[in-house]
Amino acid sequence: MNNWDLMENGALAIKHGKITFVGKESSATNIVADLKIDAGGKVATPGLINCHTHVPMTLFRGIAEDQPLDRWLKESIWPLEAKLKPTDVYAGALLGCLEMIKSGTTCFADTYFQEGMVARAVQESGLRAVLAEGILEAENCLIGQKTFRSSVHFVQEFNGFADGRVSVMLGPHAAYTCGLKLLKKVRGKASELNVGIHIHLAESKAMLKDFEKQHGSSEVEFLDRIGFLKDDVVAAHCVDLSDKDMRILAGRGVSVVHAPVSNMKLGLDVARINDLLRLGVNVGLGTDGPASNNTLDMFETMKFASLLQKVICHDPSVLPAYEVLKMTTINGAKALGIENQVGSLEVGKKADIILVDLSKPHLKPLHDLCASLVYSARGSDVDTVIVDGKILMQDRQVKTLDEETVVEMAEKAAADLLVR
């Protein structure tokens, strides 16, 4: 089932959280199951993987809209983040998990502060996640040291958390917010602990110019010079890469996460995804934080990703639907280093599966399944979500979380935060 091979009248079997059968329904008649799900009129696909977000930022959704990036950050987001309590992070993360389940995301990569609270939301929701506690220096060595220690501590404490559904990375914010020494320490520690690194890279032209003035090279060249870039690095955004930068990323096996909706909404640049793919770079997709998106809907992100490359390249054939589906499933899993566990429907892999209801008018007639999923489907067309073989949602009823409670908790946290 790799490469978006499609199968009609297929069946899947799951045992102890893993896929034990993939094939024609007619060949599955001898399988005895405790529970059967009729997927008639639906399609089973690997659960979608959101490779870059900051889920607790659901709390800031709709705050300070349509503002320039620096004003948005300095006047609205950062002052609010400074006031965040662990319970707020938990409430925001739980709302994000609920939204992701309801839109077919089964695994997400997150970096934020107090990431332990995100891990707890993951545990409760039943989702899978690759989490990293943020490391940020901002020219203050002490803060750099402190956040580094927290990030390492998080790795040690939460690797394998929630029955193994949580895996971990180190989370240096960016080359422009972490100094040379700190970045080297992060690199060394990641190799020592055998975990990946989740970092923002080449996020905006303005920042890039400042960086070049200070360091005499681009962020990518700088990071490469200090030996930072390896195939365990997940680099989010990459909107302003030179040809040389792109060749370096390809050569080092770095995975890029494209976040088209957030990049567009913040008025930044367009990542040259088509060029990166041609160079053989592995690319996943992400929503970025919901405050700059404003959703966590990977169906929406798939459509934006494809259409943005088509218009930028003036070529409707670039980033075709099946390519985008791969980016959101198996290639996302590769980016996060878990492609041996999830990202495709194969025997032996963990059962992270979604069923999309194809009966809706906007999905009819069905001439091309991949195109339907990328260009027509919405998160709300997801009917059933299974992670680790456990049903998190069926008939759009979420089983692991009480929707009303989660929403109320987040609303209360956001309201308190604004008057704190």
Place this chain on the structure above:
Amino acid sequence: MNNWDLMENGALAIKHGKITFVGKESSATNIVADLKIDAGGKVATPGLINCHTHVPMTLFRGIAEDQPLDRWLKESIWPLEAKLKPTDVYAGALLGCLEMIKSGTTCFADTYFQEGMVARAVQESGLRAVLAEGILEAENCLIGQKTFRSSVHFVQEFNGFADGRVSVMLGPHAAYTCGLKLLKKVRGKASELNVGIHIHLAESKAMLKDFEKQHGSSEVEFLDRIGFLKDDVVAAHCVDLSDKDMRILAGRGVSVVHAPVSNMKLGLDVARINDLLRLGVNVGLGTDGPASNNTLDMFETMKFASLLQKVICHDPSVLPAYEVLKMTTINGAKALGIENQVGSLEVGKKADIILVDLSKPHLKPLHDLCASLVYSARGSDVDTVIVDGKILMQDRQVKTLDEETVVEMAEKAAADLLVR
């Protein structure tokens, strides 16, 4: 309620299809109503207006994906269109109407062939529409004459059809597919019959270059020279306008319809909507035909429109949410010449109203209603649709059409067409 003034705890009253009260619920206690709809947890907005589409093309959704425009048209779309029967057009249009009701569109502007079948779908669905039978010459005078007569005949036959919910325009396809004489005839006839003109304009750079080679000026300059451009002209796309073109459109009061999703998907150019707005041009939004979109969801189109301008202008403050909402409601109504009837919630206007359910996780917390509607909401969040005071959908149950029958009819038409 113009300019997206917001009201909390508001109430609306409707009588004989028109809005008779807009105000605080507390001031509405003495209104006696046969039927009350509780809109708690929901927001009432004017129904969305799709200013440019070809609804029967639902039948081609997903056919020939990710292909260059000329190949897509010549090898796939045109051969299929040549085989379309009136019943196919009806089936496709009815599916489109169903999809529009389910995503909060209450009025659409359509140009196609056998447009009478679209009018019948509008009648049955309960929607409002501004329809035009397409006029196309393509260097064959006889076809030009024939389609011109059909378009005029359609205007005469269908103006005020479906209890007045159908209004009409003439539908010359484009300056590059209709000759000088024909365009002059269209202009004269539109003025004589006092109806608008719905035309494709400046759709792609390649076509524009061919046109300039042949006529020595841009499409806009050419049309202006022959006196074609007046304030009753609705010009779809306008992706390749010079500064001079834009000043001409502003000076003549032409309305522009922006169709960002289709323009992006076909790998065309980006319309300079922000510049057009600055010049005072009235801009509405459209999905274009569902074969190049692939939905009729105006919520999606609103988000694409805003984010595309932000990234192209490198400025997150352009096309803010409230501006996009105006484009999709009152400015869309202006473009179609029906702003005295619909497009806002005002006493005396026709009751075209939607209720959007704000209880969904991806709309929480609610800090900014306009941002929620444009950046977070999806068509599937629309709970209730009212047109002309009649409930077309309530609790997502469509009242005027049987969903299953409509879908089956369209599926059958599409399947038959492919083997015909």
